[in-house]
Amino acid sequence: MNYFQVFNEIKEICPNIFMRFDERMAKHTFIQTGGPADIYIMPTNIEEVQQIARFAFTRNIPLTIIGYGSNIIIRDRGIRGIVMNFNRLNKINVTNNKIIADSGSSIIDVSRAALENHLSGLEFACGIPGSVGGAVLMNAGAYGGEISFVLKSVKALSMSGDIHILNKSDLQLGYRSSIFQKEKYIIVEVTFELENGDQDHIQELMRNNTIARESKQPLEYPSCGSVFKRPPNQFAGKLISESGLQGYRVGGAEVSVKHAGFIVNVNHASSADYLILIRHIQKTVKRKFKIDLETEVVII
Structure with missing residues (x-):
């Protein structure tokens, strides 16, 4: 597909919309990894979203929606088609x-x-x-x-x-x-x-939650939050810790030594580093505890 042509066609439909071609998605994810999006768009209202959705639908162009990028891993080869980031849709x-x-x-x-x-x-x-x-x-x-x-x-x-x-x-x-x-x-x-x-x-509850979060989570490094869902009657972080995986590293991605449920980007990690480490964690926990860890993070 000729995405240069697609880019120009969208500009005709929504002349004032923010658009970029071949946008590096590592700039838009919390873990700072991810390859390019063919076309990257930031709408500011629902009408623009409708116009882009209809355009993509009628031309059979892949359409991906992202927000803050806090709980996603975008693969290193990027995302084909159109990516809409909703950060400007914020009333x-x-x-x-x-x-x-x-x-x-x-x-x-x-x-x-x-x-x-x-x-x-x-x-x-x-x-x-x-x-x-x-x-x-x-x-x-x-x-x-x-x-x-x-x-x-x-x-x-x-x-x-x-x-x-x-x-x-x-x-x-x-x-x-x-x-x-x-x-x-x-x-x-x-x-x-x-x-x-x-x-x-209300403010006291929020303050207590903030203190708990800051004391337990590795906020000093880029991460995608909790990587795995909680298994029935278990905690993913506890299983990972008891598997001896805290501090285990693949490339620049590391199982946090502060909270084993987090994988942090400690040294210019790639998405591939993250995905290899996730599979290693799943295999190790499965072998030790006979429990399947299901990812909470969304992989695109």
């Missing part, structure tokens, strides 16, 4: 006990908006370094809370650009899972329903 509105946020909004910023408006329920999200859309996709959670507890509805597009309103009951929310991992939708807006609360108490 947050509060009405009574509801927060309506664009999917590219930071979930941390949404938790802060809740605090400012004396709304309780998102305290657990104050340290999750991802977008609202990514948090819904993964049903993200921490410190006893998760997105499903406060989610009311989602506005999403089909890959052909049609708008759908999905209620919480439609979303098949489970542990780090949702319908969006099975069905092809583009999340563009999320409505949260929270409880009125005491601002001082």
Whole structure:
């Protein structure tokens, strides 16, 4: 496919949209790895997202959506087709006990908006370094809370650009899972329903969560967060640690010595380093404990 021609055609449809050709995706992931995207686009509103989705759908061009890039590994050969980054799709509105946020909004910023408006329920999200859309996709959670507890509805597009309103009951929310991992939708807006609360108490919970996160997680290095889902009645980090893998390194990727559930980029790691290390961890834990570790991180 002639992506130079595709690039120019998109410019005709959306003349003011931010676009780059052959964009290196390592600049847009927390672990600082990943090859180039053929076409990289940053829309600023839902209408632009619709236009790009319809364009890609009618021409059978692959379309990939990313947000903050906090829980993804993009392979070193990059992503074919169009990549849309939603970071500029970031409006947050509060009405009574509801927060309506664009999917590219930071979930941390949404938790802060809740605090400012004396709304309780998102305290657990104050340290999750991802977008609202990514948090819904993964049903993200921490410190006893998760997105499903406060989610009311989602506005999403089909890959052909049609708008759908999905209620919480439609979303098949489970542990780090949702319908969006099975069905092809583009999340563009999320409505949260929270409880009125005491601002001082909300702030104290957020402060405690922040202290816990900073004390336990290897925030001094680039990482993609928790790499593996929690096995039933187990903790992935504990299994990895007890397998003697803390500090184990492939290339520039290392199992964190601070928290074994994290793989950190300590020395210019490649995505291949990460993927080889992930497979080694899975094989080692399987051999020692007969437990299959399933990845939480999304590999693109």
